[in-house]
Every structure is written in C-alpha cells, then in structure tokens.
Amino acid sequence: MKSYRVLLYYIYSPIENPDQYREEHHLLCLRLNLLGRVIVAAEGLNGTVSGLAADCEAYMAALHADPRFAGIDFKVDDAEGHTFQKLHVRVKNEIVHSDLPVDPLRQTGIHLDPEEFQKLKNDPDVVLVDMRSNYEHAVGRFKNAVTFDMENLRDLPDHVHEIDHLKDKKIITYCTGGIKCEKASAYLLAQGFENVYQLHGGIIKYGMEVGGDDFDGQCYVFDNRVTVDVNTVNPTIVSTCFRCGSPSSRMINCASPTCNNHVVICETCGHDYSGTCTDACLEDPAIRPYDGTGYYGKLTQTYSPLQGFKSRSGQRVTLEK
Structure with a gap:
C-alpha cells in the first residue's frame, strides 16, 4: 500500500469566527506536515490535503472531534507522495465560489449515495447534469450527461435555460467531490425544477465505492496528479x-x-x-x-509553510505533534 494519502472533503456548517479558525486550522496542518488547499468561510470548510497515512488519520480524527465538522465525509485516496507543493489555508466568502443566491443548509437537492446513483442513472426519466467547468468535463464525464460550456459555477445562471425543457425530468447533478452540487442543485430548485437530486461525494466517491461504471474518460482533480482514473468497470476515452x-x-x-x-x-x-x-x-x-x-507549481524559493500564519499570542510557534 502507498504510504501517502490524499483527502478531499467539504462541509456546510457555520463557523462563527472564520479568521480565528483559519489560524487554528493552519497550525493543525503544520503540526501534521500536510500540504494542500483549505478554504474557511462563515458557511463552512472545504479542503484537499495530502500527507503521510498516519498524519492524514490524525487530521480526520481532529476534524471529526469538532462538533461543527463531525459530519465530514472524507474521500481518501492513496498516493506515492505529496500531491501538493505548498500549504494554503485561506478565508473566503464562500467555500466554493458561485455567487448563487442560495443556502444549502436550507434547501438542496436530494442526496444519492453511489449505490443509489448507480441504480437510478440509467432510468429513462433521469437526466445527468455536469456542474463542472468545461475543461473538466472535456477529459471525462458520465455517459449521456448534459454539460455546459462554462468556466466556473458563477456562470450557471447563464446556462440554466439550456435545460429548461427538462423540468419534467428527474435531474441528477454531479461534480468532482459533491461540493458544487450543494449550491447548483439548490439553484435549480429555486429556478422551478422540482425533482432535483445530487451525487453525494461526487465522481470520486462513486469510483471508490462502486467502480465508476459509465464514467467515460478521467476525472480532473486540483492537484499535481491533474487527472485520475475513476472507472474500473467499463473504462473508455472520450x-x-x-x-x-x-x-x-x-x-x-x-x-x-x-x-x-x-x-x-x-x-x-x-x-x-x-x-x-x-x-x-x-x-x-x-x-x-x-x-x-x-x-507546473509556482516557484517556491521564498515559500514557507508558516506563510500566512499569525500566532495570536505573538509568541514563537513550536510545531510539536
């Protein structure tokens, strides 16, 4: 078994003081020698990090021990080494940039686990809708899925009219790890679509748990692997x-x-x-x-994992496990 792990996760759960928690979370990652990208916002947490197996286990345990994040569903993959070159923990307005006027904690599409999705995806009354960017679905997508020529989720309002004629169908949205679908499915509901579902855990979890059948091509990921295999059942190239x-x-x-x-x-x-x-x-x-x-990672000559970390006490930080 490979000695490193890659963790992909998100959770919509209110964080009262995002700036303070960002510092706490940054320090946790430093202590565990993790690299990757983590976004902290008032609405929740979103991250992809890599590290040694034991360090990743400690990280998951620490987050699950926090009542705000006990419900995080981690997608865990094996890796030969770190899949990131740096660590960035940042505060942003949203954990996935969308500008959509919705709140997933109030309304979102019905979650389907991978097995439920697998059983339902070929129903003639079902339409799969890809909520990822054009360069992502260009290299891989579900068979017969609807795709939009959009750069990011902010562009969804400009494309939703393309599926207006499908409002009588069961719409299942999907994305890489599930996070975009929380807001995308909520937006479709707000636009008058009544039967809206989403693939919980996204493409990655679907591949891990049920083999990824009918996902054609590869899945784009936001680390130095660039794409990963998903389908071990009937793989193809698109x-x-x-x-x-x-x-x-x-x-x-x-x-x-x-x-x-x-x-x-x-x-x-x-x-x-x-x-x-x-x-x-x-x-x-x-x-x-x-x-x-x-x-191509950005030049790292001046990079330090302590960049962006501020000790509230003003004291020197000792990184002990």
Whole structure:
C-alpha cells in the first residue's frame, strides 16, 4: 500500500469566527506536515490535503472531534507522495465560489449515495447534469450527461435555460467531490425544477465505492496528479489530443506560462512539442521546461509553510505533534 494519502472533503456548517479558525486550522496542518488547499468561510470548510497515512488519520480524527465538522465525509485516496507543493489555508466568502443566491443548509437537492446513483442513472426519466467547468468535463464525464460550456459555477445562471425543457425530468447533478452540487442543485430548485437530486461525494466517491461504471474518460482533480482514473468497470476515452487528434485522456497545462491552458496532449505530442498546445506557444521565450507531467507549481524559493500564519499570542510557534 502507498504510504501517502490524499483527502478531499467539504462541509456546510457555520463557523462563527472564520479568521480565528483559519489560524487554528493552519497550525493543525503544520503540526501534521500536510500540504494542500483549505478554504474557511462563515458557511463552512472545504479542503484537499495530502500527507503521510498516519498524519492524514490524525487530521480526520481532529476534524471529526469538532462538533461543527463531525459530519465530514472524507474521500481518501492513496498516493506515492505529496500531491501538493505548498500549504494554503485561506478565508473566503464562500467555500466554493458561485455567487448563487442560495443556502444549502436550507434547501438542496436530494442526496444519492453511489449505490443509489448507480441504480437510478440509467432510468429513462433521469437526466445527468455536469456542474463542472468545461475543461473538466472535456477529459471525462458520465455517459449521456448534459454539460455546459462554462468556466466556473458563477456562470450557471447563464446556462440554466439550456435545460429548461427538462423540468419534467428527474435531474441528477454531479461534480468532482459533491461540493458544487450543494449550491447548483439548490439553484435549480429555486429556478422551478422540482425533482432535483445530487451525487453525494461526487465522481470520486462513486469510483471508490462502486467502480465508476459509465464514467467515460478521467476525472480532473486540483492537484499535481491533474487527472485520475475513476472507472474500473467499463473504462473508455472520450477526449482527443489537441495537437494530433488521437484518443487520449492525458491532460496537462500548456508549458507556455502566457497560455497555461488546461489541454489534452498525448505523450508523443507532449514530447515532440515540449508540452505546448500550439506552435505559437512553442515559441514563447518564457516556456517552462516540460518534464512529462504538464504540471507546473509556482516557484517556491521564498515559500514557507508558516506563510500566512499569525500566532495570536505573538509568541514563537513550536510545531510539536
């Protein structure tokens, strides 16, 4: 078994003082040598972190011991090492940026666990609706799902009219880990859709628990793995190389920092074109060295995991487990 873990989670649960809790949470991550991204907001908590198995277990136990976060449903995956290069714990207005005028604690779609979703997804009266960004569903999506050409969840109001004719159907929303669907499904209900469901735990949990059948391609993730396999039952490839058009589900960031597009590039073209998506990008004088992964972390020379941490006591922080 691999020695590292990746944890994906969220919870909508009121946090009275987000700034104070951000400092407490940052210190917890430092003590456990975790890296990743955590968002703290008055409405709850959202994070993806990586670390050694024992440290991840301690982290989950610490959050579950807090009554506000006892209901967190962690998605746990194995990894060869850290899937992040840095630790960032930030306070934001929302735990997933949407600007949608809804409150998931008051109303949201009916949650379906992976087994329930698996049984219902092929019902002729059901429509699956992908709530992720266009570059995410370009590399993988559920068979016959409706997708929107949107950059992020903020754009949903501009696209919801595309499914107005489906208001008599059972709508099941899905996303990577479930968090976008909490607000997206609530928004659909507010727009007059009556039978709205959501895949609880998202694509990741569906793959882990029931094998991911009928998820075509790979699932985009927000760490240095870029995409992960989900379907172990009937896997297929739905995307093609941006350069040569051959079937591929290998997504990278263009090596041109000016471009930096999320784009599917096969291994051969990645090597032949130094990880770029166009010849113009290949001529970029600031092109980044292509190492075969297509993942480029920001420069870390001045980075310290203590960045952004402020001890309220003003005393030096000792990181002891």
